[in-house]
Amino acid sequence: xxxxxxxxxVDEIELxxxxxxxxxxxxPEADIAVDLHELEQLAPYNRYLLPSLQQDLEAxxxxxxxxxxxxxxxxxxxxxxxxxxxxxxxxxxxxxxxLLESISEADDEQGxxxxxxxxxxxxxxxxxxxxxxxxIEEVLAEGDNYGKNGADLGRTVxxxxxxxNIAKQMHLGHLRSTVIGEAMTRIxxxxxxxxxxxxxxxxxxxxxxxxxxxxxxxxxxxxxxKNPSTQVTGLLKLYVKINQEVxxxxxxSADGESPLEDxxxxxxxxxxxxxxxxxxxxxxxxxxxxxxxxxxxxRLGVEFEYTLGESLYSHINSEVFRAFVDRGLAAxxxxxxxxxxxxxxxxxxxxxxxxxxxxxxxxxxxxxxASRLHWFDPNEVIYAVGAEQTDYFKQVFDGFxxxxxxxxxxxxxxxxxxxxxxxxxxxTRKGRVVFLSEVLDEAHSQALDRVTSNMERRGIEIDDEHIxxxxxxIAVGAIIYYDLKxxxxxxxxxxxxxxxxxxxxxxxxxxxxxxRINALxxxxxxxxxxAVTSSTDASYFKEDTSGVVGDLTMxxxxxxxxxxRAGTTHNPTLVAEHLYKLAHNFNSxxxxxxxxxxxxxxxxxxxxxxxxxxxxxxxxxxxxxxxIPAPDRI
RNA sequence: GUACCCGUAGCUCAGCUGGAUAGAGCGUUGGCUUGCGGAGCCAAAGGCCGCAGGUUCAAAUCCUGCCGGGUACACCA
Numbered sequence: 108x109x110x111x112x113x114x115x116x117v118d119e120i121e122l123x124x125x126x127x128x129x130x131x132x133x134x135p136e137a138d139i140a141v142d143l144h145e146l147e148q149l150a151p152y153n154r155y156l157l158p159s160l161q162q163d164l165e166a167x168x169x170x171x172x173x174x175x176x177x178x179x180x181x182x183x184x185x186x187x188x189x190x191x192x193x194x195x196x197x198x199x200x201x202x203x204x205x206l207l208e209s210i211s212e213a214d215d216e217q218g219x220x221x222x223x224x225x226x227x228x229x230x231x232x233x234x235x236x237x238x239x240x241x242x243i244e245e246v247l248a249e250g251d252n253y254g255k256n257g258a259d260l261g262r263t264v265x266x267x268x269x270x271x272n273i274a275k276q277m278h279l280g281h282l283r284s285t286v287i288g289e290a291m292t293r294i295x296x297x298x299x300x301x302x303x304x305x306x307x308x309x310x311x312x313x314x315x316x317x318x319x320x321x322x323x324x325x326x327x328x329x330x331x332x333k334n335p336s337t338q339v340t341g342l343l344k345l346y347v348k349i350n351q352e353v354x355x356x357x358x359x360s361a362d363g364e365s366p367l368e369d370x371x372x373x374x375x376x377x378x379x380x381x382x383x384x385x386x387x388x389x390x391x392x393x394x395x396x397x398x399x400x401x402x403x404x405x406r407l408g409v410e411f412e413y414t415l416g417e418s419l420y421s422h423i424n425s426e427v428f429r430a431f432v433d434r435g436l437a438a439x440x441x442x443x444x445x446x447x448x449x450x451x452x453x454x455x456x457x458x459x460x461x462x463x464x465x466x467x468x469x470x471x472x473x474x475x476x477a478s479r480l481h482w483f484d485p486n487e488v489i490y491a492v493g494a495e496q497t498d499y500f501k502q503v504f505d506g507f508x509x510x511x512x513x514x515x516x517x518x519x520x521x522x523x524x525x526x527x528x529x530x531x532x533x534x535t536r537k538g539r540v541v542f543l544s545e546v547l548d549e550a551h552s553q554a555l556d557r558v559t560s561n562m563e564r565r566g567i568e569i570d571d572e573h574i575x576x577x578x579x580x581i582a583v584g585a586i587i588y589y590d591l592k593x594x595x596x597x598x599x600x601x602x603x604x605x606x607x608x609x610x611x612x613x614x615x616x617x618x619x620x621x622x623r624i625n626a627l628x629x630x631x632x633x634x635x636x637x638a639v640t641s642s643t644d645a646s647y648f649k650e651d652t653s654g655v656v657g658d659l660t661m662x663x664x665x666x667x668x669x670x671x672r673a674g675t676t677h678n679p680t681l682v683a684e685h686l687y688k689l690a691h692n693f694n695s696x697x698x699x700x701x702x703x704x705x706x707x708x709x710x711x712x713x714x715x716x717x718x719x720x721x722x723x724x725x726x727x728x729x730x731x732x733x734x735i736p737a738p739d740r741i
Numbered sequence: 742g743u744a745c746c747c748g749u750a751g752c753u754c755a756g757c758u759g760g761a762u763a764g765a766g767c768g769u770u771g772g773c774u775u776g777c778g779g780a781g782c783c784a785a786a787g788g789c790c791g792c793a794g795g796u797u798c799a800a801a802u803c804c805u806g807c808c809g810g811g812u813a814c815a816c817c818a
Contacts, residue, residue: 461816612766619780703777
């Protein structure tokens with residue numbers, strides 16, 4: 108038998124009263140302190156763009172005609188606002204001209220906009236030559252803080268992220284919640300939010316009962332369980348085995364019942380009722396899994412303020428049952444199950460207590476919400492969980508909203524599609540899974556080849572340890588970016604070649620651009636870069652802003668706006684896209700504007716170094732927000 | 742069956758609070774290193790924006806219907 112008798116499970120936890128009329132667990136100590144940052148002193152996100160003029164313009168436009176919209180222009184680096192005045196122009200050209208004139212006279216104190224009529228459109232354009240030095244100056248002055256803003260200061264958001272199940276290895280499916288949750292956290296913080304990451308571990312429930320039962324039946328037959336380094340694999344084997352047998356039982360029985368499954372449920376009930384032997388096995392498994400998850404998180408550079416598994420909330424099952432029944436929000440059905448009473452009749456009722464008295468996923472989520480409300484008093488709780496659970500979250504949110512009334516925080520299901528394999532869905536039972544560690548290892552090995560040959564070609568000697576670290580940075584960057592570059596909603600068909608493609612719109616492309624800039628600045632020398640960038644008014648900047656230089660500075664100007672929008676729309680992809688554009692534009696600039704060439708004049712050299720330093724800063728800040736490593740060389 | 746999501750370039754997808762020539766990456770074809778990292782840059786080819794109606798000065802975008810693909814509807818999570 109496996110030795111887990113020495114494990115000492117935590118039994119007693121302290122409960123505290125809440126204003127919701129139910130007890131919740133006392134808040135466990137945080138793993139890392141919640142990062143409460145001070146952003147008051149930062150500039151607003153829209154400091155350069157037209158919103159400062161917006162009210163004024165709206166008044167002018169609406170006085171000219173009832174149905175004239177003032178639109179933010181589609182291409183933001185070209186025009187800031189456009190007024191499509193087709194009708195006005197057709198009906199009354201004189202009025203059109205009058206409007207054009209009035210808009211031109213709008214109060215633009217800083218003189219950074221111009222108004223042009225293009226066909227029936229009146230465009231209000233930013234003057235790039237005026238703005239560009241301001242932008243560069245701001246970027247360099249704010250440094251690592253550029254892009255951050257205090258727009259959401261005072262707001263608290265709890266993010267329910269990652270949430271792998273214990274007793275199984277993390278696979279590709281867990282990647283998205285982890286990666287999206289991490290980027291979202293960093294973006295929210297850049298907006299001033301007090302963001303709390305809680306890894307809602309799947310460490311409880313009937314599935315665990317199945318495993319426990321399987322362990323007792325066949326634990327001795329699984330060789331992997333005897334070797335500490337393969338024990339999680341052994342547990343997974345057990346899980347697969349029992350599920351297969353349950354399936355077989357169901358298929359061969361007339362009524363679709365499975366005694367084995369019933370036994371699994373019973374095992375879970377035993378665990379939930381506090382059976383010491385069951386708890387010891389559970390704790391052993393829990394500890395094993397936590398250690399294994401920790402390795403993956405370290406590689407990905409991800410941390411959580413809290414890792415509070417579902418098991419914590421099982422201590423207040425009876426509180427949930429009682430509170431919901433007392434308030435008439437849950438009722439027992441004819442089979443002895445306790446079900447929520449939905450506010451909308453069309454909604455299915457969610458079961459929160461089985462007929463044997465044990466809890467379900469939803470019970471624990473309700474308990475968890477009540478706890479989070481008490482602990483953190485959040486404005487919002489964001490669940491980064493797969494889209495297949497959309498209806499489930501509607502049920503939980505509905506139930507909790509009825510229960511907590513006005514106290515209910517904003518509840519957001521940040522849904523993402525599944526990661527599928529080219530030959531279909533991942534299925535643990537069918538052995539069609541790609542484990543996260545496999546993907547990382549493969550990415551690392553490919554990156555290592557590339558980095559090694561790169562360094563050889565460039566004649567750079569670095570020790571193996573450093574090269575290995577860089578290869579990890581690239582591997583992790585590639586995988587994080589692959590996940591982040593398309594919005595969460597859709598399913599991703601995992602394609603090895605594309606995920607590990609280091610060209611085009613990819614993580615390594617961004618890292619490459621960063622490394623290249625870094626090499627350039629290094630070659631120029633600290634002294635010169637320092638001299639150029641320390642000037643407080645960007646006075647060295649004297650490029651023509653009509654082309655790629657203008658595009659580049661406008662992309663830098665928009666960066667804080669994008670960070671803001673990514674925060675409000677919960678969409679980290681916006682930052683990823685923006686960085687791609689920025690890097691791409693920089694590469695065009697790099698190609699067309701020699702900097703360190705002997706033929707470049709001193710003035711041009713300084714001016715271009717200044718722009719390069721600013722672009723580098725924005726790129727770095729953006730990569731940081733997405734949790735993509737930015738090594739100096741790759 | 743009911744509800745929700747998705748049909749845009751050969752492939753994977755942006756764009757969808759209606760506005761100007763529908764954009765990226767991959768792939769294909771061609772070009773660019775005496776000048777800083779070619780993991781780069783430039784260009785070309787490639788589209789009845791699923792189909793049919795409707796609203797509008799204006800529809801990939803809004804509405805209705807249809808067709809095709811997916812997901813959810815457990816005493817799982």
